[in-house]
Amino acid sequence: MKTRFKPARLKLSSDQSTRPLARLSLHDQLVARVREMIIDGELAAGAALPERMLCETFGVSRTPLREAFKILAAEGLIELRPHRTPVVTPIDASEIAEIFDVMVALDAAAGRAAAARATADDIARLDALHAELVALHHAAERAAYFRLNQQIHAEITRLAGNSVLFNMWSTLHASVFRARAVANYDARRWDESLGEHEAFMALLRARDAAGFAQALSDHTRKTGDSVLQMLDQAKLDHTELDQSRDA
Incomplete structure (x- = not known):
């Protein structure tokens, strides 16, 4: 069974359903936020990372999100799959x-x-x-x-x-x-x-x-x-x- 990304399950710091990022160092903040969600287990191993939902959650466009994905993929935290939704890297x-x-x-x-x-x-x-x-x-x-x-x-x-x-x-x-x-x-x-x-x-x-x-x-x-x-x-x-x- 595929694991779906559900914003409602995130540990938000307020009652808002989104967590928009400040415009200063947007790329660095986005990488840090998603990395922390993976490390803290909010995004489980094998979980799908649909761009649209993540963009809505963080209030960003797809361009900075995709750049953040590249960094996280280099760290081994996510897997980028051609023509398919990225996923949190499973642990072998x-x-x-x-x-x-x-x-x-x-x-x-x-x-x-x-x-x-x-x-x-x-x-x-x-x-x-x-x-x-x-x-x-x-x-x-x-x-x-x-x-x-x-x-x-x-x-x-x-x-x-x-x-x-x-x-x-x-x-x-x-x-x-x-x-x-x-x-x-x-x-x-x-x-x-x-x-x-x-x-x-x-x-x-x-x-x-x-x-x-x-x-x-x-x-x-x-x-x-x-x-x-x-x-x-x-x-x-x-x-x-x-x-x-x-x-």
Whole structure:
């Protein structure tokens, strides 16, 4: 059964049935809004994205919407299909598992190099980002937390000073971008994840390269395990729902 986009189900901030965007940075706002709806689960995996309804919802023309689609497709969040309605990209659990296996190894290599090369200013900058991450967790700002979380991981990988490693990590990260967000839907895992960030940041401040690398890769492994567990549960829930409908 196809999933249809229904504006009435969106979590609007007012009683209005549309959420028009300000004209300043229209493109950036549109990309951010649709990205957040996908990451927060308002638009489920496999959901169709009819242009007309989205244009009415956001009060924009098709041109900026199609440009936003291109950005989101490059991030792996949606699939553009010739002569067919775009859809939110389905999540392939087996592919996600294989990607996480590689990312665990990449994070171990990146963590060791980053801890060895990071300057005092680099660590201070990461500390500031980490403090902001903690504040977002306390405020339950899930979408903003997730974006900053990814920024921190990207910055650590960049500090490794290896362009090949960074390009590989960035490519694989784009493939699991939305799947990583799934793990934060679970409050217990979200708390655990923050604790893991606290732990590996302490090791970075201590200049413990081996410990930092291990903690960083362990964090990625646990995130991957949590993602796969939640995907399995979602699949089970979907199967049970279909069975109840057929009963």
